[in-house]
Amino acid sequence: MKKTIFLSLMLTALAFGAQAQKFKPLDKSPRDIAYYPDGFAGKRKDGEKALVKVSYSRPGVKGREIFGKLEPFGKVWRAGADESTEIKFYADATFGGKKIKAGTYSLFAIPGEKEWTIILNSDVDYWGAYKYKEASDVARVTVPVSAKPAELIENFSIVFTGDSPSKAVMALGWENTVVEVPITF
Template sequence: MKKIIALVLTVFIISCQSNKEKDEPVEEHNHSDVKTEVGASKSPQTSTMETIGGAHIHIDYSSPRVRNRIIFGGLLAYDEVWQAGAHMATWVETSKDLTISGQVLSKGKYGFFIIPSQGEWTVIFNKNWNQHGKDDYNESEDVVRFKVAPEFSDEIKEELEYKIQKTDNSKGIFSLEWEKVKISFPFVVNETNN
């Protein structure tokens, strides 16, 4: 008898839920929103962070895709400033002073720019971190500028990717990889920071 009552109750509950679902309005999908999301995902906003020697280091950037294009020397002309990502300029923030290529990058937030070339590339940290692309880039606002030799690969790295790798208690390496190119440079967290 208990089994029959339980079965009747189960059928009644399922029937009520089914009717409730029929009475609820059907949510319509706006396909134009989906297109916007797909378009935006071509260069999604992303970031990478690491803590080294007590310094919190953060890189924020839009990550474009290769999509069967020639990037360096094609889409991005050689010997011209590039915002090192898509859309807004890439920015780097550090909570302590860093020494990079013999120069001090004081704690703070900076625009990160690169000048690719067929030889050495120029890496730039600039005071103006909040700008669209390179629209407001001004060389007089550069605080650290140095050259690096790019590394080349036969394999294509589809999406732009930054990494911060800890190599010691107070040392690390910044790297950027996209298309068939990788650049990297070491840094040291200054011990004299508070």
């Protein structure tokens, strides 16, 4: 009898706890992570470690005109949505020709029709680009807009490619635009 009452009370407590918990729905621009080298989270099976990681939100085109309209040319953009995009270098690197110390930075961009300015900034952990301060820039690099992709890129994407442990390319793509930044370690 005591076991039955105890079990009944436990089940009631569990049911109440499950009902009291409310979870938020999936963000409209979900977070994602890109690593170089790709294919692992933190450490690969063969002992190879990550050299760089980008954590960002992936807004969608959703039938809108993106660059030049939603994201105006010549204005600082958070390179994603929601919180500022963050890039973590696990080792010293050269980012678009500029030497960068290992550490975590926010990643911004100034889109243009023919070229973009990609910005690494020492201020991290804030929402959007509203508190962006140029005085906190660690590096600014200018990269050309690549040829248009074969298909529309619906969700903003960042990917790393490379055929050497010491050389990578970080590509940012959305809608009909791709830019690439070379990185060496």
